[in-house]
Structure formats: structure tokens, C-alpha cells
Amino acid sequence: MMTVLAELNKDGIIFNTITIKGELLYNDILLLSYKIDYPEFNTAYKNSETEINMFYKNRAFEYKKHCESELFxxxxxxxxxxxxxxxxxxxxxxxxxxSVSYALSCIISLYTDTYEYTGGAHGSTFRDSQTFNLQKGYVMSLSHLVTCSPDYRAFIFGYITEKAAENPDLYFDNYKELIPSTFFKNNFYCTPDGIVIYFLQYDIAPYSSGIMEFLIPYSECVINPANLCISRKI
Structure with a gap:
């Protein structure tokens, strides 16, 4: 079953939420249910919009296929x-x-959380994210947005280690070593206040701590992505 929710307007960019649902039975007994939400954007940048919408649609139906085959x-x-x-x-x-975390000028940033329960003590959640420059037609990287000295990775590791030290009980004892070793450069998304770097479950903290997030506020060397759009600066 597929449904489309009413359009939402977030900071000038319109998007629909499209939902795919299913229940799979074996011997007339429900063994698996799935619900997949994905976005459909309406923007002024039609070429980029078409590619982005196709990316999320294809990914949603690939995950549906996974649910109905391997997972079932x-x-x-x-x-x-x-x-x-x-x-x-x-x-x-x-x-x-x-979740669309940033939608302004020529920039869209969002993350997807995928939860699976497969019969154990508890389920698990995986997150991935993308930040798009619609005007130039590419996926943005951290190196586009963080230009701090001596390099963006060293700056990020130092900032996150300092923040984690404020509540060390939330993390594994060796979190200082785990931060650089489990860091993945694509695990970020933008917000109106700054860039969020996140670590997946068990990367640097136990399951009970969840996905760990660190907001790095915009500054001279942490760039608000809308400032990179030619048509509009904030």
C-alpha cells in the first residue's frame, strides 16, 4: 500500500511524504510488517530535483524488496x-x-533512520544522510563546509572529544580513541544552527545512549551552506 501525505513547506522548499506499507504472513500468521517513508521534493531546480526524487524513490523500493525477500x-x-x-x-x-533538517535557498539536508527488529532483545537503528546543493547539482561533503585549521578532521575530532568529555558516562571508556576510528565523513547533516556530526549505535557509546549527535555551530570556518548559493546569501 502506498500513501502520500499533504505537502509541507519547510523554509521555502515543498516536499511530500510518500509512505509504503506492507504486512507479510506465513501460514496466515503475521511475521513481518514494514513502513517506509521517502520524500518527494518540489523546488526551483528541476534537474537536480528529478535526480534527487528518483534517488529516494529507488532506494525506498529497494528496501521494500529487501523486506519482502531477505528480511521475510x-x-x-x-x-x-x-x-x-x-x-x-x-x-x-x-x-x-x-527528517528534513535544512531546506533553504539551494540547499536540502536530510537524514533517514531505518529501524529493524529481527527477534532479538531489541531492535537496531541505522542512520544515513545527504546534503544537496541543488544549484550546482551535487552532494555536499564536510570538506565543503568545514574549513577550520589545521584540517577539517582534526578540528571535528577535537571539538567532539571536548563535548563528549562533558558527559563521559554516556560513552565507552575508550571514546577518545573511538571517535576518530569510527568517524565516517558522510555522517552529518545541516540545521539552521550548525552542522550535526553523528555516530551510529555502538560506535562510541552503548546501545542505551542511542545515536550520538554533536552540533557544531556555524562560524567563520564552519560554513552555513546557503551562503554557497549564488542567488541568495544569508
């Missing part, structure tokens, strides 16, 4: 094992949602 197969195997051992049925679940 795993749910059936788990069901058979549970029946053999007298365990209660554990219904698998997959939920993918997105």
Missing part, C-alpha cells in the same frame, strides 16, 4: 525455530523514516 525469509526461519522450541512468535518490524 529470516522471519520465517525464526518462526520455524520458535515453533520447534516452544517460544512465542516474534513479529519482525522494519520502519524507515526521514
Amino acid at each position: 525469509d529470516a522471519a520465517v526461519r525464526q518462526y520455524r525455530s520458535d515453533m520447534e522450541n516452544g517460544y512465542p512468535i516474534r513479529v519482525f518490524e522494519a520502519v524507515s523514516t526521514f
Whole structure:
């Protein structure tokens, strides 16, 4: 089943939320449910808009295919094992949602959280993100936005380590070593206040701490991405 929510206008860029839902049964018993949200943008930059919309649509349907094949197969195997051992049925679940964190001038930034429960003690959430310059037609990188000395990675590691030290109990004991070793350059998104760097579950902290986020405010060397748009500066 597919549904489209009413259009939302976030800072001048319009987008729809399109939802794909499904329930998969085996022997008339529900074993897996999934819900996948993905965006459809309406902007002044039609070439970039078309490519971005196709990217998220294709990705959503690829994940639907994954749910209906690999994930459902795993749910059936788990069901058979549970029946053999007298365990209660554990219904698998997959939920993918997105958040548009920045939409201004020629810039769109968003992240997607994908949660899966596959019969264990708890589910897990994976996050990925993209920041687009619609005017120039490319995905932005941290090196476009963070120009601080001595280099963007050293600046980010120092900033995050300092912030983590304010609440060290949230992190693994060796978080200072884990910050640079688990850092992934694409794990960021933009907000009106700054750039958020995030670490996935278990990267630098236990499951109970969740996905760890660090907001780096805009400054002379942390660039507000809308300032890179030719038609509009803020």
C-alpha cells in the first residue's frame, strides 16, 4: 500500500511524504510488517530535483524488496525455530523514516533512520544522510563546509572529544580513541544552527545512549551552506 501525505513547506522548499506499507504472513500468521517513508521534493531546480526524487524513490523500493525477500525469509526461519522450541512468535518490524533538517535557498539536508527488529532483545537503528546543493547539482561533503585549521578532521575530532568529555558516562571508556576510528565523513547533516556530526549505535557509546549527535555551530570556518548559493546569501 502506498500513501502520500499533504505537502509541507519547510523554509521555502515543498516536499511530500510518500509512505509504503506492507504486512507479510506465513501460514496466515503475521511475521513481518514494514513502513517506509521517502520524500518527494518540489523546488526551483528541476534537474537536480528529478535526480534527487528518483534517488529516494529507488532506494525506498529497494528496501521494500529487501523486506519482502531477505528480511521475510529470516522471519520465517525464526518462526520455524520458535515453533520447534516452544517460544512465542516474534513479529519482525522494519520502519524507515526521514527528517528534513535544512531546506533553504539551494540547499536540502536530510537524514533517514531505518529501524529493524529481527527477534532479538531489541531492535537496531541505522542512520544515513545527504546534503544537496541543488544549484550546482551535487552532494555536499564536510570538506565543503568545514574549513577550520589545521584540517577539517582534526578540528571535528577535537571539538567532539571536548563535548563528549562533558558527559563521559554516556560513552565507552575508550571514546577518545573511538571517535576518530569510527568517524565516517558522510555522517552529518545541516540545521539552521550548525552542522550535526553523528555516530551510529555502538560506535562510541552503548546501545542505551542511542545515536550520538554533536552540533557544531556555524562560524567563520564552519560554513552555513546557503551562503554557497549564488542567488541568495544569508
